[in-house]
Every structure is written in C-alpha cells, then in structure tokens.
Amino acid sequence: MTDTIEETGLSPADEQAFADRVRAFLEANCRRTGDRQGTIGDEDPEGPSAARDFQAALADAGLAGLTYPTDFGGAGLTKRHQEVFNREVEGWHLPNTPLSISHGMCLPMLNQFGTSEQKARFMADNIRGTTIWCQMFSEPGAGSDVASLAMKATRDGDEWILEGQKVWTSGAHYCDYGIVVARTDPEQPKHQGVTMFIVDLRQPGVEVRPLRQISGGSGFNEVFFTEARTPADWQLGDRGQGWNLAVAMLMFERVSIGAGGGSALNADRTPGLIEAARARGQAGDPVVRQGLADLWIRERIRGYIGQRIRAAVAEGRVPGPEGSIAKLNGAILARRVRDVSLAIAGSSAQAWDAGDDAGDRWAVGCLSTAGISIAGGTDEVQRNIIGERVLGLPKEPDPWKGTAWEDVPRS
C-alpha cells in the first residue's frame, strides 16, 4: 500500500525532509515516553505554563496547527504532513496535555464555524498557545441530557448577558476563553433554543471554583456566570443552532479522547505493561499473558480507528458517529488497561512510597479511568448514538418532544 504523489501531494523526499524536521524538534524539545499514562482531569500545576512555552516553540518551528491556514496562524500543510507528524511523535512525551481541549475541540470549531473576523482575531493565538480555551456545556442539571441546559443568555444592545452555572469544566482555572452554550430562546424546544458563544473568562462576572476529585487532583471546575458579558459578534454559528454546533464539538471531543494521535491519553500502554510484567516475574503467567495479548490487539484496533478519523478531521470534515465508536472503544480499553495493570502490580497497587512519583502517577491514572467513561458523553450515551445513528435503530420515545423548554418539568 504505497501512496502516490497525486494522492498525498508530498513526494517521498519531501516527506522524509518533513519527518527529519519533526524528529529534530522532538530531540531538542521533548523526552521519550516512559510508562506515562494520560488522565482526564488531573494536571500537574506546572502544566499550563510549560504547555504554553512548548507550544510557542512548536509554532516557531513551523509545526503548530499543521493543517490550518497560514492566514490564521497555522502551518498550511497537508493531512499527509499531519500523519507524518503523528507517526513521528509516537513514543515521545509532548507536554501539551493542558492544550488538548483548546486544540482538539475549540480550534476546529473556530476553524469550521467561526466568521472570518473571529478566525482572524482568535485562531493564531489559540494555535500558538498564547491563549488557552475550554469548553463549557455540562451543568448541575444537564449531564447526559446536556440539551436541557438552563444557563441563560439575554440580549442587551451589542452584547449578550450570561447568567447561570457550568460544571465539570476541565482546565477553566487556567483558561483565557471558553466556548459556552446557553439558552437564548426558552420558548423553543430544548434542542432548538440554545446558541453557542465565545466568552472571555477573565472578567468579573465569571467565577471559577475548582472541584476536588477522587485522585486528589483538581482539574475540573464549577464556573459561575453572574451578569457576565460577551459581544454579540462573538456568537458562534446562528442563534438557535447551538445544539448542532455542540454535537459537532462533542464529536471533536470524542475523537480527542478516543482517537487523539500522539496524546498521552492515547499512548499505547502494552509495551510498558510488558516491561512491568517482566520486572515482576509475571511475564510467564498465563492470565497476565492473555491480558497483555488482548490489550495489544485492542490498541492496534484503536490505532486504526484513530487513523481513519484523524484523516477525516485533517481534511476539514466534522467527525460523525464514528467519534462515538472511538470514544466508547477508548473507554473500554482504558478499563482493560487498568485491570491488567492491577493484576500485574499485585500488592504494589495497594500502596506506594510517598516519594515514589511513578507509584503516585500510576495510582492517579488508575483512579482516573472511571472518568473516561463519563467525560464527553457516557458509555450509555455513545451506545445510544451508535444504535440510532449507525445501526439505524428507532429512537427512544421522548414524551416531551416538541414541547417548549420552559414548559418541561425539571427537578
């Protein structure tokens, strides 16, 4: 299976030259991955500033925002370049996890749905990491049923006034901007009365309170909006189109959780676990071997799913329900990794030296696994999407279908 020049627009020599450039950058700026496991919601406090520095270096090297247009701060390269980049970064640790939502969800939304003014104003800084962005959908009363969200947006001259609360907002405590969905038209049915906005988080009307989670970290936040304001021309997409855009954004999220190339969350864990099993003298244990072989197969399959989806995204397409397949698969795989890890670690999974960073990180990863099945739409939500949109099964009846949001009873 050789790609021809016509298909990729990149000659073998050019491809090699680009790969060399990427490799040179990695060698100068990154370290090799040990047994590092990516997590959801647990970030090291140094993370954001280190990520900003790293991203600036990446941009200086012409390697940031590879497939985005140069007019908006991207590198203007092809999807083949992106593939080569993804291939080269395998096995390296890129300290840009705090930017994963900013780049994996917010940037493609700006690129796809932003006005030219919005793109010109925001994209270059986002790509370079000068500004970091987060996504704000979930509310205390709107989890799986995120379309029932209650945060209110009221028009006031050239501005919208935002009132309400968001929750489980990853990274809001270090972000500059957020993409928020709010209810602009409560007299419409729930899916039709919401609109998406860009909002400046560094304003007095926005209060961010970190949530403490099971692993001890505080990567999530509650965000309170009290007469927060956003300019009318920071609206993303049309009024009332917020749900469609939110679905598109959730698909980008699912892709980034289940198929993100090169991210710590998606790094193959089997090689590290094989080493761990050897070190503990368990590489000969049939149960452990079976678990490892099963994981290896599943990580291969994840690789293929991811490759296919990233290719579509790099071509500028919004991922469809295949994002749900990637996300569900990623969550199942994460649980299997945890279970095999526990079987290998035995009693060292129980306790570790207070000063043992590896033990600490490992335990945090283990405890964070559950979050992967929740964030970005639960496993059940993904299965419903696959049932309805891939298999074409009938939708679950909704007794409130077509009813104005404000007339639906809510607890």
Next chain:
Amino acid sequence: MDFTYDEAQHAVADLAEQILTDRLDTERLLDLEAALEEGGSWFDADLWSALAGAGLVGIALGEDVGGGGLDEVALAVLLRAQGGHVAPLPLLPHLVASLALDRLGSPEQRADLLPGCVDGSRILTVAVQEYLAEDVHRPGLRFEEGRLHGTKIVVEGVEQASQALVTATGDAGPGLFLVDLADDGITRTPGRSTRLETVWQLDLADVPSEPVGDAGGVDWLVNRLMMALCATQLGVTETALRLTAEYTSQREQFGRPLATFQAVTQRLADQFVNVGGIRLATLSAAWRLANGRDAGEDLLIAKWWASERATEVANATQHCHGGMGVARDYPLHRYTLWNKHLATSLGAGTSSLRSLGALLAAE
C-alpha cells in the same frame, strides 16, 4: 449454617451500626481527612474508644481476658459494619492479631497482652506482605536464634500499635512472631495507600522476638486475614450499592430518574448479584473457620468475589454516579478507594484463581 445472624451476631451488628451511625457522618469524615492532610493519622480515636467501650473490639476474644467470647463470624459482622461506614481505624489487623494471640498464644502472652486489646488501650497489628512475593504462606523474612531479619510492607496501624504479629520462616518452618514496634532494630518508612491511610514498610534488623503458637500459625492467620478483608469489602460494596440506588432514583435526566433507564437498572441488578456472592461466600468461610472446618475453598472463592466482582461493583456504582462518582464532596468516592485497597490486599483476584485452581487440581 443458614446465613442468618443468630441473636448474639444481631446484637453485635446493631450495636456497631448504632455507634458508627452516631459518630461517623460525612462531616466527621471530612474533618478527619482534612486533619490527615495536615499530618494527622488515619485514626478516629474517639470512635475507637466508643467501640472498645461497648465491648466490640474484644468481641471474639476469650471471656477469661475480658472478651465477648464470640468467634470469627462476630468478627466478620463487625468488619462488615466498619466497611459500610468506611471508618478509618486499623480494626482489621487488630482484630485478627488479637484473635491469633488469644487462640494460639501462651498463657503468659494472653494474660500480658489481651486485657489491653479488649479495652482498646493496646493496639496490635500484623506484618505479612513482602515485596514481589504473592505467596504470603511462605514468608521470606527470617527468624534465627530469637531474632527477626527482613522486610515487610503495607503494614497498617503502625502509629497506634504497640506490637506486631509478624510472619517469618525459621528452622522449624513458617511461623508467627511477636515484636515490640518500639524496638531500635525496626526502621519504619511511610507510604500511602489508595484509601489515604498511611501504611508502613518495616525493615527488621536483628529484632528480638518470641514465637506465638506452633507450626501452622501462618496458615491460620492468613485464613482469618482473607476472611476479614472479604467481610470489610462486603460492607463497602453493600453501602456503595445502596448509595447508588438512592442517587439514581433521585437524579433526573431526560425528564425522568436515571434508575428508570434499563441500562442503569440492569447494571445495578448485576451488582446486587455480585454483592450477594461476596456476602454468601464470606459468611460461609467465617462460619467454617469458627467451627473448625476446612475453609480453604470458601476463602478463595470469597476472595475472588471480593477482588474481581467488588471491582465491578466499584466501577458500576462510580459510573452510575456520573461526575459525582469522582467528586470528593460526595461520599461515594471513599467506597471506590476502599474497594481498590481491599481488592489488592493479599494479592488480586488472579492469584485467588490460581490458588483455587491448584487446590481443585490436587483433589
């Protein structure tokens, strides 16, 4: 046995439940956790005194030393209650160590140590696990000429305990040995367990020690430890499931309670079966131990359920709580943390399966 508590066991359960409910609410747990972060210990001293004062801490010890004269089943009942309330106390190691001393110790050892174990003024612990050693029945720690040499890990309650019952191998084979934790030859290194408890590595260099009981003590002790772990986990999983049933009945999405979605209901029903398996296997093992019958098979079955299936319970209960399952402000996370700690104690499910396979193949 018919799996229902008799009158004495009911009395233990009710009393323990009452004390734990009265003294340990979420607010108290949060206070204790805050103190822990300031360098405090994983130990609710008031609760310990209350349990000891009610006669529960010595419930399974001989009446001649002031104990309640009950057996392993009572011990299971008590630990089940502790697990149900995730009470931060080194109750398990103390109960098992003092029971070993009561049943296997010399008259002098019993008279010397057990009255304090009953009134709670003396706390004992056990030191069993070693690095990279899945088989706790054959300890690598050496007993030579009255002295112990070697390393134990994941020892609980070291800050509170005065003595530890240590498993070691001497010329006569594996056995139990009593050491004074204040001895200069012991180096303590703290670690942290998943449930936030400080656990210790003990390096023993030429530590004077006296044997407790004869050969066979290690198997005796390990059997009780396994049963005790399963009993604690029984309480943990029961409460986690109850909390989840309550939460999913109240939390509404798509205009109705989460519990009315079949994906939720059926998953939780499976967890009820899982908890039931832990309950029956554990109580059966406890009853066999208490009545001098061979409990080997039941213990391995119970430990497998309590490792593998309890992990499923933890995953399902956490998942059905959505984001609340990972939030420290909501009680459920403690049950997940305890489950993980207990599931991996004395080896995870895989090692139970392996031992059970060996046992069946030998028959």
